[in-house]
Amino acid sequence: MRRDLAHISEQALIDRLILGDPAAREFLYDRYAAALYGVVLQLVPVKDRASDVMVRVFTWVYLNIKSYQTSGYKTLFAWLLRKTREMAIKEAIPEGSLIGTELIRNEEGVLQRFYVRLPTAEQQVFRLCYFRGLSTTTIARMMAISEGQVNEILEAAMKAFRKFLSDTWN
Amino acid sequence: MELKFYIESGIIESYVLGLVSEAEAEEFQLMRKLYPELETEIEVVERRIERAAFDEAVLPPAEVKDRVMQSFRWEGNGAGAGFGGATADPPPNYTFINIQPKDGDQITVHKNWRLFFIFVVLLAKILLFFAIFYFLKYAQVKEEQKKTGLYYHPSSITVSQVSK
Structure with missing residues (x-):
C-alpha cells in the first residue's frame, strides 16, 4: 500500500485516477482488490478465470473511471462491486448447466450464511439472480412459475437480506 | 411512510x-x-x-497485480494520448515497436472523406455525361444547319426581326 496516499479522500483519489496517475491506480488496486477478489471467487470459483476477471475489471475501471460520477453510486466500492459482479457473471455461466444448486464451493461466506436461512424457494431465486445474473423472466421459466411469483419471492429474499445486512454490519 | x-x-x-x-x-x-x-x-x-x-476479502495472486499494472503501462506510455500526460512512470522496461507504415509514404485521413470522395467522383461522372451529351447535341445541330444552309446566330435573329 502506498503510504503517501493512505489518507487520501475518495474524491481526491478519483480526481487523480481521472488524470491517469499511476500511483493512484496502484493505490486503488491495493485498497480494493482483495475485497473484490473475494466476491469474484464466489461467482467464478476457478483461480485462473477469477484472475482474468480481476484484470479485466481493473483495466476497465482505469479507463472508465469518469463514468463513476454519473453512475448514481455514492461510494467507489459499491460501483466497483457492481462492475465486478457484472464481469464475473459474464465469465461464469457455462450455458446449459443452469441449475440452482451446487453453485457455490465456499460454504462459509457471508452470502452463504445469509441464504441458508431462507425458505427453499427464496434461496433458489436469490441464488439464480445473484450468482447467475438471470432475469426474473428466465427464472420463472426455469422454476415453472409466473414472473409475478418470482418477483414476490425475490422481494421477500431481499427484505431478509436487508435485515441480515443491517443486523450484522450496523 | x-x-x-x-x-x-x-x-x-x-x-x-x-x-x-x-x-x-x-x-x-x-x-x-x-x-x-x-x-x-x-x-x-x-x-x-x-x-x-x-x-471476506481474499488476497489475489501477485500475478494479477502485475498484469493489471502492465496493461495500463502500455496504454499510458504507448501511443499515449487520452490521459493528460500524467504518467510520471519510471522508464518502461519494454521495447516500443512502431507498427505504423514508414513516415511520409502514406497518409491517413478521417473516414468522412470517403463520402466526400464518392460525391466528387459521382459529380465528375454526371458532368462528363452532360459534356458528351451536349457536345453530341451541338454536333447534331451544326450538321442540320449545314444541311439546310440556315445559320442563325441569336444576334442575327434580333437584328432581322427589328429591321422587319
Whole structure:
C-alpha cells in the first residue's frame, strides 16, 4: 500500500485516477482488490478465470473511471462491486448447466450464511439472480412459475437480506 | 411512510448489487428525485455491503497485480494520448515497436472523406455525361444547319426581326 496516499479522500483519489496517475491506480488496486477478489471467487470459483476477471475489471475501471460520477453510486466500492459482479457473471455461466444448486464451493461466506436461512424457494431465486445474473423472466421459466411469483419471492429474499445486512454490519 | 416501506423492501440492496430490472431501476431513480433523503440511506447500504465484502476479502495472486499494472503501462506510455500526460512512470522496461507504415509514404485521413470522395467522383461522372451529351447535341445541330444552309446566330435573329 502506498503510504503517501493512505489518507487520501475518495474524491481526491478519483480526481487523480481521472488524470491517469499511476500511483493512484496502484493505490486503488491495493485498497480494493482483495475485497473484490473475494466476491469474484464466489461467482467464478476457478483461480485462473477469477484472475482474468480481476484484470479485466481493473483495466476497465482505469479507463472508465469518469463514468463513476454519473453512475448514481455514492461510494467507489459499491460501483466497483457492481462492475465486478457484472464481469464475473459474464465469465461464469457455462450455458446449459443452469441449475440452482451446487453453485457455490465456499460454504462459509457471508452470502452463504445469509441464504441458508431462507425458505427453499427464496434461496433458489436469490441464488439464480445473484450468482447467475438471470432475469426474473428466465427464472420463472426455469422454476415453472409466473414472473409475478418470482418477483414476490425475490422481494421477500431481499427484505431478509436487508435485515441480515443491517443486523450484522450496523 | 411510503418511503419507509419502499426502503424496507430491500430495493436499495437490490440496486446496489445490480439485481434490479430496468423498470425497477427507473422507478428507483424517480424515487431518488422525489425523496432526496433516500440518498443517505443508499450510502448507508453501500457502506454496509462494503464492510461485508471486506470481511471476506481474499488476497489475489501477485500475478494479477502485475498484469493489471502492465496493461495500463502500455496504454499510458504507448501511443499515449487520452490521459493528460500524467504518467510520471519510471522508464518502461519494454521495447516500443512502431507498427505504423514508414513516415511520409502514406497518409491517413478521417473516414468522412470517403463520402466526400464518392460525391466528387459521382459529380465528375454526371458532368462528363452532360459534356458528351451536349457536345453530341451541338454536333447534331451544326450538321442540320449545314444541311439546310440556315445559320442563325441569336444576334442575327434580333437584328432581322427589328429591321422587319
